[in-house]
Amino acid sequence: MNTFDALFFHFFQHYKTKKSKKANSIATFYITFLQCSLLLLLGVFFAGFFRQMRVDTMSASKAWTLFIMVAIFIYFKNWMQYGGRKRKVLNAKMIKNRKITYNIWLLWLLPITILGLTYVLFQAV
Known part of the structure; x- marks a missing residue:
């Protein structure tokens, strides 16, 4: 189980x-938003x-x-991955490992912070 899976299930359990x-839709949107913001940060870095x-x-363009x-x-990858049987299997694994808890507001702030960093990097380029 990777970090994105853990974050997905934290969001899923919080909003469930x-x-x-x-x-499921909220958690899928969050993971997609986080991954796309990381992709944008990498893209701006490599463009510069x-x-x-x-x-x-x-x-x-x-x-x-x-x-x-x-x-x-x-x-669509996240929608297919977390919408079916794999989500149920990973959910069973997450129930065993309930050690990590995150503040939901800090998790929502994470992609916004990444987008802010992307903007600063874009202005520097």
């Missing part, structure tokens, strides 16, 4: 008690790196198109 029918190295690999396509792929 409050919004039982929407818990390649610009300083004077490597012209891809135009900005093609890079944004690629990012949108990968973000859609990540959403």
Whole structure:
């Protein structure tokens, strides 16, 4: 079980008690949002790196198109991964390991902080 699985099930368990029918959708959205923000941070970092190295690999419009396509792929991958039987198997494993608890507000702040860092890095490039 990786970190994203643990974060997914933490969100799922938190929202299962409050919004039982929407818990899976909220947790899937959060994991997708977190992964896409990390992908955007890496993309901006490498764009700045390649610009300083004077490597012209891809135009900005093609890079944004690629990012949108990968973000859609990540959403569907998470939707399929956490919507079916694998979620039930991983949920059974998570019930055994209830050691780690996170503050839900700090977890929501994590992708927003990553987006802020991405913005700062984008302005520096």
